[in-house]
Amino acid sequence: xxxxxxxKAAINAVSDVVQNRPRxxxxxxxxxxxxxxxxxxxxxxxxxxxxxxxxxxGDGDSISVCxxxxxxxxxxxxxxxxxxxxxxxxxxxxxxxxxxxxxRLENLQAVLYNCIDGLPLSKxxxxxxxxxxxxxxxxxxxxxxxxxRGLEATRYCGEGMIVIADDPQLSWPQEVLYQVxxxxxxxxxxxxxxxxxxxxYHLDDAPDLRSCNLxxxxxxxxxERLGSEPILDGARLxxxxxxxxxxxxxxVKEVKRLDYGRANEIEYAFELxxxxxxQ
Amino acid sequence: xxxEPGAAILYMKVGTHAQENLETILERKRKEIEDSGYSMxxxxxxxxxxxxxxxxxxxxxxGPIYLCMEPMQSSHLAEPIRxxxxxxxxxNWHEIPAPINVLGSRYALCIDSLEDVDQNxxxxxxxxxxxxxxxxxxGKYVRGRVDKACLEVVxxxxxxxxxxxxxxxxxxxxxxxxxxxx
Numbered sequence: 001x002x003x004x005x006x007x008k009a010a011i012n013a014v015s016d017v018v019q020n021r022p023r024x025x026x027x028x029x030x031x032x033x034x035x036x037x038x039x040x041x042x043x044x045x046x047x048x049x050x051x052x053x054x055x056x057x058g059d060g061d062s063i064s065v066c067x068x069x070x071x072x073x074x075x076x077x078x079x080x081x082x083x084x085x086x087x088x089x090x091x092x093x094x095x096x097x098x099x100x101x102x103x104r105l106e107n108l109q110a111v112l113y114n115c116i117d118g119l120p121l122s123k124x125x126x127x128x129x130x131x132x133x134x135x136x137x138x139x140x141x142x143x144x145x146x147x148x149r150g151l152e153a154t155r156y157c158g159e160g161m162i163v164i165a166d167d168p169q170l171s172w173p174q175e176v177l178y179q180v181x182x183x184x185x186x187x188x189x190x191x192x193x194x195x196x197x198x199x200x201y202h203l204d205d206a207p208d209l210r211s212c213n214l215x216x217x218x219x220x221x222x223x224e225r226l227g228s229e230p231i232l233d234g235a236r237l238x239x240x241x242x243x244x245x246x247x248x249x250x251x252v253k254e255v256k257r258l259d260y261g262r263a264n265e266i267e268y269a270f271e272l273x274x275x276x277x278x279q
Numbered sequence: 280x281x282x283e284p285g286a287a288i289l290y291m292k293v294g295t296h297a298q299e300n301l302e303t304i305l306e307r308k309r310k311e312i313e314d315s316g317y318s319m320x321x322x323x324x325x326x327x328x329x330x331x332x333x334x335x336x337x338x339x340x341x342g343p344i345y346l347c348m349e350p351m352q353s354s355h356l357a358e359p360i361r362x363x364x365x366x367x368x369x370x371n372w373h374e375i376p377a378p379i380n381v382l383g384s385r386y387a388l389c390i391d392s393l394e395d396v397d398q399n400x401x402x403x404x405x406x407x408x409x410x411x412x413x414x415x416x417x418g419k420y421v422r423g424r425v426d427k428a429c430l431e432v433v434x435x436x437x438x439x440x441x442x443x444x445x446x447x448x449x450x451x452x453x454x455x456x457x458x459x460x461x
Contacts (some may be wrong), residue, residue, distance in 0.1 A: 026325050027369065136413055171414050204424060205326030206411040243409045244335030 005043065009075045014039050017065045020099045022091035024202075025252065029133040029241050030060040030089070033211075037199040042066035044213070045129060046079040048161065052126040054080035055153035057115065057146045058087050061131060065099055068108040084125070086113040086149070089252040114250050115149050116237065119228035125153040131163035131211070137243040140164075140176035141236055144183040151187050152228040159217045160189070166197050166212035177214070184216045192217040280345050280396055280448040284432050287340035287408060289327065289388070290400070290417070291427040293447065294353030296321065297360075297383025301350060305447070307380065308393055314378045317391045317452055319365070320346065321384025321459070323357075326410070327427050329386050329456035330369060336408055336429040337455040344455065346388055347400060348447035357383035362459035369458055381459060388456050390449035398445045403437040405430040 014035060024030035033041065038061060045054075046067045056064045064085045071079025087093050087110060096110035113120065128150030133142040143164055150160045162180060165173035181191055197210040231237065240247040257264070282288065294301055311318035327333050337344045359382040364372040381387045403418030408429045412420055417430045418441035 026328060027330055134411065136411055137409065165411065169415065170412070203411065204324055205328075205332075207424065209411050242331040242335065244338060245331050 003077055006075060007039075009073070010039050010043070010070060011035070013069050013073055013075055014042065014066050017062045017069060017099070020065070020095050021060075021062050022089070022095055022254075024060060025089070027241060027245075028089070028249070028252070031201045031203050033061045033063075033131075034200050034202065038063065038066055041199060041213075042070055043076060045161065046071055046076045048159075048215070049080040049127050049129075050078040052080050052158075053082040053123065054084075055125040055128045055150065056083065056085040056087075057128055057130040057149045057153070058132055059085045059096075059110075059129075060087070060089070060092055062092075062096070063129065063131070064108065064110075065096055065105075068100070068105045069103060072103065072105050080127075081107060082123075083108045085110040086115075086119065088112065088114040088250065090254040091252060094254050112251060115145050116231045116247065116250075118230050119149050119152050121153065121228060124155050125158060127159040127161070128153045129161045129163075133241050134165040134173070134211075135176045135179075136165070136172045137245075138239040140179035140183075141238075142240050143176060143180050145231065145236060147180060147184060148187070149228065151184070151189065152225075154218065156188055156225045157218045157222050159192070159215065160184075162214040162216065163199065163211050164214060166210055167208075168197075170209075177212075180214065188219050188222045189216040190219060191215070280347070280394070280398070282345075282347070282398065282400060282432055282435070284434055285341060286432045287336065287342070287344050288400075288405075288430050288432060289333065289336075289344060289346045289427070289451065290402070290405075290421065290430055290443075291322065291327070291346060291348050292351050292353075293348045294351045294355070296355045297357045298355065299359060299382065305393065308390075311379050312391060312393060315376060317389055318393070319375070319379055319381045319387035319457070319459075320390050320449065321362070321381040321387045322427065323385045324427060326412075326425055327386070327429060327456070329367070329458055332410055332429050333388065333451075333456035334367070334454065337451055344451040346390060346449040346451060347398075347445045348449070349400075349443045350446040355383070359383050360461055362387070362461060364460050365457040366460075367454035367457050372460070375459075385459055386456060387459055388449070389452050389454060391452045392448075392450045394448050396445055396448045398448075399442045400445050401434075401436050401440045401442050402430075403439055403441040404434040405432050407431075
């Protein structure tokens with residue numbers, strides 16, 4: 001029987017996480033999941049990865065933080081034993097580490113990393129999660145690169161959750177779903193579960209587009225494979241963030257601010273009361 | 280402007296922008312074209328993001344790209360703040376020439392003509408050319424808050440037409456669309 005969850009506490013916890021996120025850069029397909037779906041997704045991921053070491057290959061949404069926070073606050077009685085986020089945006093990495101530090105989430109950490117480089121692995125993960133650029137213009141090659149890093153994190157012996165577009169009215173998401181399943185199948189994984197058209201996004205140019213959870217699992221006969229190499233084949237980076245939009249930025253670097261999390265001073269100015277009004 | 284099957288067009292609803300009515304905007308933009316040889320047509324929204332949508336769309340197009348505009352009554356309360364700089368790639372920024380004023384916009388299309396036209400366009404005979412809604416019927420895509428799109432014309436009239444009136448047309452010129460900042 002499913003455990004009961006205090007929904008109000010869960011929504012408020014996710015609200016804390018949303019408040020902490022940097023604003024998305026659309027050029028890099030940073031498109032945030034809607035908050036209601038984040039609550040549901042976080043619960044599902046926490047249960048799926050309970051007691052396991054979980055690697056996030058990119059995480060603009062901050063699902064990783066939601067999962068760790070909901071668990072640490074006791075709103076969920078389960079969650080991963082360790083979560084590491086690999087992301088190329090230093091704003092996201094810093095936001096996660098700041099939140100983890102502030103809330104004493106000792107089993108959550110984030111590392112600056114671009115998926116074109118070999119994954120810096122000091123430990124093995126039992127599962128991975130990725131919500132990558134959806135590959136509309138490169139037949140899912142960008143999804144497959146993120147998935148490859150996830151497979152490497154598990155040494156090809158774990159499970160993965162790949163969150164990608166799912167719309168039966170459009171051809172490209174169906175083609176991408178095929179390509180991703182073919183890639184992971186060729187890598188020794190099978191689809192253990194598919195949850196269609198599950199999440200919606202703050203996506204002004206395609207407000208009805210949904211994503212699915214594609215959950216994959218290693219074949220029982222898989223042999224552990226170590227290592228992770230940089231991508232040297234430039235063709236895999238073509239059309240990475242859309243047609244004619246090649247991956248060209250290694251890292252998004254954070255402009256450090258003392259007043260992080262507060263209204264930026266360039267956004268406002270004070271108009272003071274007059275002398276007479278103050279008396 | 281000749282809309283034929285196979286043509287690539289950028290459809291946009293236009294009206295009051297940054298508290299300035301359409302007639303005034305048109306007068307100003309035509310003067311800019313006359314003075315500078317081109318103008319920048321300000322807009323916002325990610326369905327026609329300069330780098331990820333308009334530029335790749337224009338570069339891949341078989342011929343010139345026309346901005347097909349449907350005039351409408353609207354209000355747009357954005358502050359009429361002039362953009363000072365533009366960038367085609369988001370990294371290299373340049374000063375916007377003094378005669379050109381783009382107000383209250385994050386992006387702009389680069390145009391070298393701006394003509395009154397009187398033409399019907401069947402959006403249902405088009406499809407979205409690229410991006411997350413690639414392949415979707417234009418008639419289904421353009422609705423609600425989605426008021427502009429990079430479209431391929433598939434057929435001039437469809438079985439379930441959704442006709443819109445194009446009252447203005449402009450030809451895009453390189454770099455087609457740019458990012459703006461103050």
